[in-house]
Amino acid sequence: MKTLSNIYLKQYTKKFFCLFLALSLFTVTPTETVSAAPKKIQKSQTPLKKNGRLKVKKSSLINSKGKKVLLKGVSTHGINWFPEYVNPDAFQTLRDNWGVNCVRLAMYTEEYNGYCSGGSRRELKSLIDKGVKYATDLGMYVIIDWHTLSDGNPNKNKKQAVSFFKEMAKKYRKHKNVLYEICNEPNGNTQWKDIKTYAKTIIKAIRTYDKKNIILVGTPTWSQDVDTAAESPIKGYKNLMYTFHFYAASHKASYRSKVEKAIEKGLPVFVSEFGISESSGNGKINKKEANKWIKFLKEKKISYVCWNLSNKNESCSLLKSACKKTKGFKSSDLSAAGKWFKKML
Ligand code: IDC
Numbered sequence: 001m002k003t004l005s006n007i008y009l010k011q012y013t014k015k016f017f018c019l020f021l022a023l024s025l026f027t028v029t030p031t032e033t034v035s036a037a038p039k040k041i042q043k044s045q046t047p048l049k050k051n052g053r054l055k056v057k058k059s060s061l062i063n064s065k066g067k068k069v070l071l072k073g074v075s076t077h078g079i080n081w082f083p084e085y086v087n088p089d090a091f092q093t094l095r096d097n098w099g100v101n102c103v104r105l106a107m108y109t110e111e112y113n114g115y116c117s118g119g120s121r122r123e124l125k126s127l128i129d130k131g132v133k134y135a136t137d138l139g140m141y142v143i144i145d146w147h148t149l150s151d152g153n154p155n156k157n158k159k160q161a162v163s164f165f166k167e168m169a170k171k172y173r174k175h176k177n178v179l180y181e182i183c184n185e186p187n188g189n190t191q192w193k194d195i196k197t198y199a200k201t202i203i204k205a206i207r208t209y210d211k212k213n214i215i216l217v218g219t220p221t222w223s224q225d226v227d228t229a230a231e232s233p234i235k236g237y238k239n240l241m242y243t244f245h246f247y248a249a250s251h252k253a254s255y256r257s258k259v260e261k262a263i264e265k266g267l268p269v270f271v272s273e274f275g276i277s278e279s280s281g282n283g284k285i286n287k288k289e290a291n292k293w294i295k296f297l298k299e300k301k302i303s304y305v306c307w308n309l310s311n312k313n314e315s316c317s318l319l320k321s322a323c324k325k326t327k328g329f330k331s332s333d334l335s336a337a338g339k340w341f342k343k344m345l
Helices: 002-036 047-051 088-098 121-137 154-172 192-209 226-231 253-264 287-300 336-344
Strands: 055-057 060-062 072-076 102-108 141-147 178-181 215-217 240-247 269-275 304-309
Touching: 072 141, 088 121, 088 336, 102 121, 102 304, 121 141, 121 154, 141 154, 154 178, 154 192, 192 215, 192 226, 226 240, 226 253, 240 253, 253 269, 253 287, 269 287, 287 336
Parallel strands: 072 102, 072 304, 102 141, 141 178, 178 215, 215 240, 240 269, 269 304
Antiparallel strands: 055 060
16 A cells, blocks of 8 residues: 555656646746836836926936936937827837837927928927827826927027917926927027027926926037036026037037036036937947946936937937838847947936
8 A cells, every 4th residue: 555655646746746847837938928028117117107296406307206317218300200200109119128218209490391490380289299198108208399400599489489388388287297398409609698588488488387397498509508507597497407418429528528517516407319420410320439428427317318219311310221110119120329229228
């Protein structure tokens, strides 16, 4: 009997072992597939859920719990040229596969089909609304960017800017994830005092409705002279930040020291646009310099947004020009700049 029970025991152990093996194979396989696929972020764990409404404290961006926070974003190309990338799947890919927590909606004011140069205002605003909705549903931060460029001085289209931002602020004051960028890159002869005049009017218009959300103010010379802005920041309003833009193949250490000067003076700086190409948006990319910039920004806890999500045949585009997808981008769809950015994140 003893031997028999021993035999049975052995057989049962064997069967149990096989069952256990089968079960564990069965359970391990799907988990592995899931971890190779994008990790879907739970609704309770989105960047917005974790950080809430952002504020500016001294020179830093902080979350609702008072902790310093870093926005890591991607800018659309002009929504006038590339409206197709404003879609929820694209934003979700950026959030879940790349680790992006912020999207910038760049709306050119004077270029092709711009807001002040014959573009359909209704369509452009509808794209902004869609972009804000998708970002909100995904719990991401979103920048509404009045993308001045060839207009040089933002005062040129100030009237339209006032009514645009009033409309946005009225609509989005309850959104905790919206930031307003009131002028992309003042340039030409535009002085800091001109930008201040413009900014004061726009900020006042926004604050009539939206008392809290962050407002990003451009600085002279294509948003590079944060050191000049730091000499005489705008007074009387909370939650203002000043933008600094760079393109790593053109702008190096001397530009970092401009940022350093500005933050030493207590200026809250936000990099609402950068590329790793030349400042033309094309030419060579410089990964070595780009890495130096990111190291610097991380140390200083300065948020950054990369230009741009499109497949335009330029080295600053994050997608290869052969990539016709507008969502679900794989590593093989990314340009050299795109690969660098995703890996860096
Ligand atoms: C560039 C685009 C390019 C477009 C051009 C319009 O990459 O496809 O034809 O604008 O003039 C900026 C600007 C940004 C530029 C970018 C690259 O904010 O609009 O985009 N850049 O030149 N500042 C520095 C570089």
